[in-house]
Amino acid sequence: MSQLEVTDLARGFGGVQAVRGVSFTLESGELLALIGPNGAGKSTCFNLLNGQLRPDSGRVRLDGVDLVGRTPRRIWAMGVGRTFQITATFASMTVAENVQTVLLSRARRLFGLWRPASRQFRDEALALLARVGMADQADRPCGVLAYGDLKRVELAMALASDPKILLMDEPTAGMAPAERLELMALTAALVRERGLAVLFTEHDMDVVFGHATRLLVLDRGTIIADGPPDAVRTDRRVQAVYLGDES
Structure with missing residues (x-):
């Protein structure tokens, strides 16, 4: 049972406090949505969790081990994976090779010269691609895929690192409505x-209310709500600063 524990996290940029006093926990089996209006501090919070930014104060711990001050690569190796709003795949490589690259990196064999990389971990890559519905496109270059399919490949790549915690930044951005719901249903199944x-x-x-097991709502860098979807939906402060803008 893994747990991410965030305590009093804060980060400013000049005179702007992007994240202030953020505290929450995330446990195995949870699909936690971090929502809020533009400029609320969501991206900054993500970048603090995986080491791309260092907090001014506060702690981030995975299973009791402090992550603050460690490099993104080290945090990734410890079990914190991430997908990005804009897909990060190698366009000239095949779908399978993209996943194999992560598997090789995880096994610290990325620069081994004794065996062609394309032959290593292929079965494992194909199994991951089958789980995300992309095995039939394993030998196609990523550069020719539809955007929704790229998102599935990126999810397979994230799973290839065998994460305990997975950070997904705008996972359905750029996708058609039906594709969004399918991808998050797949993610929810993988969580279980x-x-x-x-x-x-x-x-x-x-997507949020259809699949999240819990919601965090940020406003101006501060958490204003933390709870199950139904409770957050009816929270008057949340309605005033965020959900009310959607109606």
């Missing part, structure tokens, strides 16, 4: 199957 803990940001409220 693997005991993953997922924190995701999202602007589509149908």
Whole structure:
């Protein structure tokens, strides 16, 4: 049972306090949505969690081990994976090779010269691609895929690192409505199957309320609500600063 524990996290940029006093926990089996209006501090919070930014104060711990001050690569190796709003795949490489690259990196064999990389971990890559519905496109270059399919490949790549915690930054951005719901239904299934803990940001409220097990709402860098979807939906402060803008 893994747990991410965030305590009093704060980060400013000049005179702007992007994140202030943010505290929450994320446990195995949770699909936690981090929502809020533009400029609320969601991206900054994500970047603090995986080491791309260092907090001015506060702690981030995974299973009791402090992550603050560690590099993104080290935090990734410790079990914190991430997907990005703009897909990060190698366009000239095949779908399978993209996943194999992560598997090789995880096994610290990325620069081994004794065996062609394309032959290593192929079965494992194909199994991951089958789970996300992309095995039939394993040998196609990523550069020719539709955007929704790229999102599935990126999810397979994230799973290839065997994460305990998965951070998903706008996972359905740029996708058609039906594709959004399918991708998040797949993510929810993986949370249940693997005991993953997922924190995701999202602007589509149908996706959020349809799949999240819990919601965090940020406003001006501060958490103003933390709870199950039904409770957050009826929270008057949340309605005033965020959900009311959607109607």
